[in-house]
Amino acid sequence: xxxxxxxxxxxxRHGEILVLFLILVLILIMIGGATGGEFLKIGFLQSMAFQxxxxxxLALAQMGPMLTGGIDLSVISIANLSGIVAAIVLTGMNGPxxxxxxxxxxxxxxxxxxxxxxxxxxxxxxxxxxxxxxMMIFLRGVALIVTKGDIIAGFPQSFLYLGNGTILGIPVPLxxxxxxxxxxAVIVSKTPYGVSAYMVGSxxxxxxxxxxxxxxxxxxxxxxxxxxxxxxxxxxxxRYNSAQAGAGFSYLLLTxxxxxxxxxxxDGGIGKVTGLFLAIIILQFISSGFNLMGLSSHLAxxxxxxxxxxxxxxxxxxxxxxxxx
Numbered sequence: 001x002x003x004x005x006x007x008x009x010x011x012x013r014h015g016e017i018l019v020l021f022l023i024l025v026l027i028l029i030m031i032g033g034a035t036g037g038e039f040l041k042i043g044f045l046q047s048m049a050f051q052x053x054x055x056x057x058l059a060l061a062q063m064g065p066m067l068t069g070g071i072d073l074s075v076i077s078i079a080n081l082s083g084i085v086a087a088i089v090l091t092g093m094n095g096p097x098x099x100x101x102x103x104x105x106x107x108x109x110x111x112x113x114x115x116x117x118x119x120x121x122x123x124x125x126x127x128x129x130x131x132x133x134x135m136m137i138f139l140r141g142v143a144l145i146v147t148k149g150d151i152i153a154g155f156p157q158s159f160l161y162l163g164n165g166t167i168l169g170i171p172v173p174l175x176x177x178x179x180x181x182x183x184x185a186v187i188v189s190k191t192p193y194g195v196s197a198y199m200v201g202s203x204x205x206x207x208x209x210x211x212x213x214x215x216x217x218x219x220x221x222x223x224x225x226x227x228x229x230x231x232x233x234x235x236x237x238x239r240y241n242s243a244q245a246g247a248g249f250s251y252l253l254l255t256x257x258x259x260x261x262x263x264x265x266x267d268g269g270i271g272k273v274t275g276l277f278l279a280i281i282i283l284q285f286i287s288s289g290f291n292l293m294g295l296s297s298h299l300a301x302x303x304x305x306x307x308x309x310x311x312x313x314x315x316x317x318x319x320x321x322x323x324x325x
Contacts, residue, residue, distance in 0.1 A: 053177035069268025070128030114226015143245035163238030201268025
C-alpha cells in the first residue's frame with residue numbers, strides 16, 4: 001500500500017515527466033524493434049549527440065519567454081545574424097585574435113537583439129508575439145542585406161572544433177549544452193529571478209502588486225533568450241562551416257513544440273527543465289530513428305504533431321486523476 005501511495009504522489013508531483021518518460025520508452029522500443037538495435041550503436045548515438053545540442057539550446061532560449069507567458073519568435077534570426085557577424089570577422093581577419101573578436105562581436109549582437117526585445121516588451125508593453133515577430137523580420141532583413149543572400153564559409157580549423165570535436169569521445173556541443181542546461185535549471189528553480197519568472201507567467205498583475213519589478217524580469221528573460229541564441233550561433237556555423245541568413249528557420253516551430261511537449265504551459269507559469277530535456281531527446285530519437293530506417297523526414301514531422309497531441313491528452317488525464325483525489 002505504501003508503494004502505491006508513493007507512486008501516486010510521484011505522479012501528482014511529476015505527472016508530465018512521467019508521461020514523457022513513458023513516451024520515450026515506447027519510442028525506444030519501437031525504433032529498436034524496427035532497426036534490430038542498430039540505434040544503440042556508438043556511431044549512431046554519437047551522431048545524434050552532435051545534432052541534439054543546437055535544437056536543445058534554441059528550445060532553452062524559447063523556454064524562458066514561455067514561462068513568463070510570452071514567446072520569442074526571433075531566436076533563429078538572432079542566432080543567424082550573430083553567426084553571420086562572427087563569420088565576417090573570421091573570414092576578414094587572420095591570427096588567433098580573430099576567433100576572440102568573432103566571439104565578442106557575435107555575443108554583443110545577440111545580447112543587443114535580446115535587450116531590444118526586452119525593452120519593446122517590458123517598457124513599451126508590446127505583445128511578445130508581435131514584438132518578437134517584428135524583430136525576427138528586421139534581423140532577417142539585416143542579415144540578407146549584409147550577406148546579399150550569399151553563404152559565408154571557410155573558417156579556421158581550430159574554430160570548427162567547437163561544433164565537430166570530441167572530448168573523451170563526447171561531442172563538444174553536447175558538453176556545452178549539458179553545462180548550459182544545468183546552469184539554466186538552477187537559475188529557474190533556485191534563484192529569486194526564476195521564482196519571479198514563474199510568478200509573472202502565472203499572474204503578471206498580481207506579481208507586480210506584490211512588489212516584484214515585472215519589467216526587469218521580462219527584460220532579463222528576453223536578454224537571456226538572446227544570449228542563448230548567440231551561443232547557438234557558434235554551434236550552427238562551426239557544425240556546418242557556413243553562415244547564412246535563412247539557416248535553421250524550420251527549427252522555430254520545433255522550439256515551441258518542444259516546450260509544450262516538455263510541459264511548459266503556453267499561458268506561462270508552469271514547466272520544468274527536466275521535461276524540456278526529455279522532449280528534446282524524444283524528438284531527436286524520432287528524427288534520427290527515421291533517418292536510420294530510411295523513412296521520409298516529412299513523416300517524422302507529422303509524427304511530432306501526433307506525439308504532441310498524445311502527450312497533451314495524457315497530461316490532461318494525469319491532472320484530472322490528481323484533481324479527483
